[in-house]
Amino acid sequence: AQSVTQLDSHVSVSEGTPVLLRCNYSSSYSPSLFWYVQHPNKGLQLLLKYTSAATLVKGINGFEAEFKKSETSFHLTKPSAHMSDAAEYFCVVSFTSGTYKYIFGTGTRLKVLA
Amino acid sequence: DGGITQSPKYLFRKEGQNVTLSCEQNLNHDAMYWYRQDPGQGLRLIYYSQIVNDFQKGDIAEGYSVSREKKESFPLTVTSAQKNPTAFYLCASSRASETQYFGPGTRLLVL
Numbered sequence: 569a570q571s572v573t574q575l576d577s578h579v580s581v582s583e584g585t586p587v588l589l590r591c592n593y594s595s596s597y598s599p600s601l602f603w604y605v606q607h608p609n610k611g612l613q614l615l616l617k618y619t620s621a622a623t624l625v626k627g628i629n630g631f632e633a634e635f636k637k638s639e640t641s642f643h644l645t646k647p648s649a650h651m652s653d654a655a656e657y658f659c660v661v662s663f664t665s666g667t668y669k670y671i672f673g674t675g676t677r678l679k680v681l682a
Numbered sequence: 683d684g685g686i687t688q689s690p691k692y693l694f695r696k697e698g699q700n701v702t703l704s705c706e707q708n709l710n711h712d713a714m715y716w717y718r719q720d721p722g723q724g725l726r727l728i729y730y731s732q733i734v735n736d737f738q739k740g741d742i743a744e745g746y747s748v749s750r751e752k753k754e755s756f757p758l759t760v761t762s763a764q765k766n767p768t769a770f771y772l773c774a775s776s777r778a779s780e781t782q783y784f785g786p787g788t789r790l791l792v793l
Contacts (some may be wrong), residue, residue: 574788611784613684614724618684658724669740670782672724678706 570595572661572681574673582681587631588675591659594640601642602660602670603633612658618642629653656682686785688773693790695760696766701725703788704759705773712747712778714756719770719787728771729758732778760790768792 576629593599600619604612613674621675623635642659659673686707695701698717705714713732717725731750745764750756756775760767771791774782 594763604784609770609789610787611688612774613782614781617781663757669727669730670725674722674724 570597570599570661570671571670572659572673572677574657574659576673576676578677578679580679580681581649581650582586583610584648587644587649587678588655588676589644589659591642591644591673592640592644593661594657595661595663597663600662601633601635602662603627603631603642603644603658603664604658606656606658606675608655612615614655615644649678649680651682686773686775688771688785690788691786692758693788694793695734695790698762700761703760703771703773705758705785706754707756707773708719708773709775709783710753711775711783712753713776714750714755715774715776715782716740716746716748716758717757717772717774718758718770725772728758732742739768751786757788761788 602617603615605615606612615631616625618625618635626632631646632673645673656675656677662672689704710793715730716728717724726742728746729748730735737748737750747759772787773785776782785787
């Protein structure tokens with residue numbers, strides 16, 4: 569069965585320090601992996617996606633993620649947090665099995681302290 | 683400006699009432715989706731449509747209905763059979779089974 573797990577429901581960092589949001593998946597198929605960000609009462613915005621090209625994926629706003637097949641992980645990182653990064657982040661998996669379905673993680677709420 | 687619009691931003695439903703949430707896209711995407719978001723949970727798929735005049739149930743379709751008469755539009759009706767409709771509803775669209783792009787959402791509240 570396909571699933572995605574975000575290992576932390578809440579993460580707090582100080583402004584200017586690194587961000588690490590963790591995501592693990594399980595799949596029998598070759599996955600496509602995404603990170604989306606959601607600010608309060610807004611829709612989801614695509615940060616980055618992995619679709620079997622380079623394993624290190626660069627996204628918008630200085631975020632990047634590394635696909636590690638051996639660890640079935642797709643962790644999101646940013647070298648230096650900004651106050652505007654405070655939001656909820658979703659790891660999403662889609663499987664190349666001919667379906668249109670996304671499987672969402674339960675989200676990680678990032679708090680950035682001044 | 684290409685994108686996905688949802689209206690209204692807030693919607694209030696009375697007991698026993700059906701309400702319809704609008705979703706429009708001008709991205710020329712074939713596929714459209716409706717999701718429900720509850721606090722502390724990921725998004726759950728209600729319905730999706732891969733092509734005009736066709737749609738499929740998602741994981742939580744009970745109490746909801748949709749139509750897809752035009753490529754640009756995919757309205758969602760929350761019927762009186764949905765006993766717990768209070769949630770944030772998100773519409774998305776994509777080209778075939780590619781990356782999904784989301785609208786700004788509609789928050790539905792029960793009076």
